[in-house]
Amino acid sequence: MTHPATSVLTLASGRAEHLANVVRGLRNQTEAPLELVVGVMQDDLYDLPETDFPIRQIRVGGDHALPLAAARNAVAREARGEVLAFVDVDCIPAPTLVADYARQARAGAGCFMGEVMYLPGGANAPGWTYRGFDAVAEKHSDRAGPPEGETAPCTDYRCFWSLNFAIHREDFARSGGFDERYQGYGGEDTDFGKTLDHVGLPISWVRGAKVYHQYHPHAMPPVHHMDSVIANAERFRDKWGYRTMEHWLYAFELMGLIEKRGHWPTEDVIVLRRPNAADEALCRQQSHMPYANTTRVIRQLQERRAGRRLADAEAVGAMRQAQRAFLGQAPVAAE
Known part of the structure; x- marks a missing residue:
């Protein structure tokens, strides 16, 4: 079965080595992405590893230091693929992420959220391997585990998380994208999940489509x-x-x-x-x-x-x- 072409989309400000690891993860895919589109929220573009697929860096400006909603809409507009796979800059894609999402995302099927595993500090050092990740990675205690089958419905839109998800470009257009009135950190994800629910587009958990979240200093609550x-x-x-x-x-x-x-x-x-x-x-x-x-x-x-x-x-x-x-x-x- 031929899968639709998938554009992988990410946003970046700083974290150059994290972004380079995203690229390395995409080079390891069993099914190569059509492209990687990077929404650059800083002055300088990134020097990234060589790939067999194109990387396009799109500068995203705004009045706020973190125009997250506007930046996600910008990379989605620039994408050429039928499937839009959003992966945060601190997440290294597992080898089947593109294939897993391409197999599920169809027009009218809604949004799909893959697995996320968390790495401790130092696990993403040069020379990292997926086997090494699997030995130390942990699932977040507050997040749902992978479904028993390939997919399962997510019945609470508040669980939507833009860290790792995919959606067909027609469904993204139907949703209207992320609401750009949200500025800075917080809220735009839940609003997008609520919007999907409001327009009747389902949200589903996916077994696979995994990413490994790279450690960086963070605070919760933020x-x-x-x-x-x-x-x-x-x-x-x-x-x-x-x-x-x-x-x-x-x-x-x-x-x-x-x-x-x-x-x-x-x-x-x-x-x-x-x-x-x-x-x-x-x-x-x-x-x-x-x-x-x-x-x-x-x-x-x-x-x-x-x-x-x-x-x-x-x-x-x-x-x-x-x-x-x-x-x-x-x-x-x-x-």
């Missing part, structure tokens, strides 16, 4: 992006009637960075103070940790506020109530 998270959560509410990123907002509240003022359903989010070094240290991913984890930080903050260890049911219940409040939903009675 306290260093607090301002854009708050602003984009409010944009989402203006558009859809409720906020998103409620787990991050709850963490910021526990940290004493923000508070809600007013009463449901019209309360406002007010910034109380700026994040400091202690806040950043609490959220920072360490090199021995393959990924950062907001749930871990929330639990620490909950117990710090309570002054005692919390049972799982109590901690989860408190988190759900707080998240409902940030979503702009009425509280529910305790079970």
Whole structure:
């Protein structure tokens, strides 16, 4: 069976060696991509490894340092393939990623999300191998595992994640692409997932289409992006009637960075103070940790506020109530 031509798309600002590893991963594909299109969010273009497929670097400007939504739309417009496979710059594609996505993505089939495995610091050193990755990589504890079959429906649009996904170009056009009113970090992914749901395009998990996420210093919750998270959560509410990123907002509240003022359903989010070094240290991913984890930080903050260890049911219940409040939903009675 002949598969449709696949354009692999990524965005980059800095992280030159990460991007070079993306290219090396694409050179190892069982089915070569039609092209790699790089949305360059910096002044200089990249010096990249030689390939048997074309690489096109597209400069993406904007008024904000991270025009993520606009950049994804720009690389999609430039792409020549029928299938658009979006892979983040810190993700090395496994050898069957292009073939796995090309086999699934058809017009009307919607969006497909492949597997993501996380690497500890140093695993992507020169001379890396996929066997070496498989020996140390971990799945994120807060993400769904691969489906039992080739695909499975993702019934919650909030699980959409642009880190590793593919969609037929006709379906991307039908969705309208990413909403460019979202500026900076956070919210544009959930908005795109909500849009797919709104226009009736399914979201599916894929077995395979795997990437290996390269370690880089990160923080979860993204306290260093607090301002854009708050602003984009409010944009989402203006558009859809409720906020998103409620787990991050709850963490910021526990940290004493923000508070809600007013009463449901019209309360406002007010910034109380700026994040400091202690806040950043609490959220920072360490090199021995393959990924950062907001749930871990929330639990620490909950117990710090309570002054005692919390049972799982109590901690989860408190988190759900707080998240409902940030979503702009009425509280529910305790079970």
